[in-house]
Amino acid sequence: MKRFREVLTLFLQFMQFGLFTFGGGWSIVAQMQKLYVEDKHVITSEELLDLTSVGRSLPGTMIGNVAMLYGYRVYGVLGGLACVFGMIIPPMAVLAVITHFYTLFQQNPWVAAAMGGVRTAVVPIMLSAVLGMLKSAFRYAPCYLVMLLTLGLYLFLDVNCVYLVLIGVACGIVIAEYYERKGDAGRGAH
């Protein structure tokens, strides 16, 4: 019974995180840092950093992964599930309501005018996100070729992005292995 109550607490805490996670995944890590590291001392700051870096390196949503890793660490599989589903329910409910109204009012001229304005912001938002990714994206020179290859395949041959990522995976393993064998001293320097 005590265990059940603790898992429920975890679920509710992650519901709260989920409700206040705007934009990227970093705000949830900051909230976890505050609650579990500074207030309750459940894990150390280094452990949270480890969870975050593993969560980031796995496919899928980064914060979903971090939630799973944290939940498993404290209460096993049940804890992991509690964290993941706790975190996704509030944003899903909010977005369900918004999508409903979006569909209802899409044709309204005032809404259409507002969305016309909003759409002009989407390319700048994506562009600024890509500019932020440039620093970490090109660790070795051949990475530039991978970028040009995927861009070309996307624009000119309309290749589905799922395959482009798989090409990226294959290239990454080959490139990293090559530089590893060459004994690149710069490896690990981020």
Place this chain on the structure above:
Amino acid sequence: MVLIDLFISFVKIGFTSFGGMSMIPLITSEMTVHNWMTPTEISDIVAIAEMTPGPLGLNCATFAGIRTAGLPGAIAANLGALTPTLTLCLLAAVFFERFRKSRIMTDMLVGVRPACVGMLFGVILSLCATNYAPTGTISPVSVGLGVLDFVLLTRFKVSIPKVICLSAALGIVLFGVLGLP
């Protein structure tokens, strides 16, 4: 059946996306292949997902799911997008220490990151046509707004929700009240 198709599409998206914006090109591909969303709707969902709580990828899943098959669609799409978390990440949690030291994921990311940059540039270029020339001819007002938004975001570090709100207000004034093209 559309629920199964949605689930499978988002499983593919989930397993090939690595956080944040990198999901957008994958969602664009899968949504347009199935005719579930238009490029205009993809622009809208990016903006809406940035304004609401929760990770971008899951918000896109909810939006796409509801638009194609209502609430069950949203649940199917979210479960699909969460499949890597519920499988691979659970395995990583069980074998955490071994996983932390393993090189395979970081090696893969060496190629995945530049691929994501390439795909994102591709999506950005195609969205330029949708968003700045919605009727086929370039709208100078839209281009001007886009430049203003970019300067606000990068030079003045204005937060994304504020930029979106400002763009909505300017859209109402310029396109709605003044009736500019």
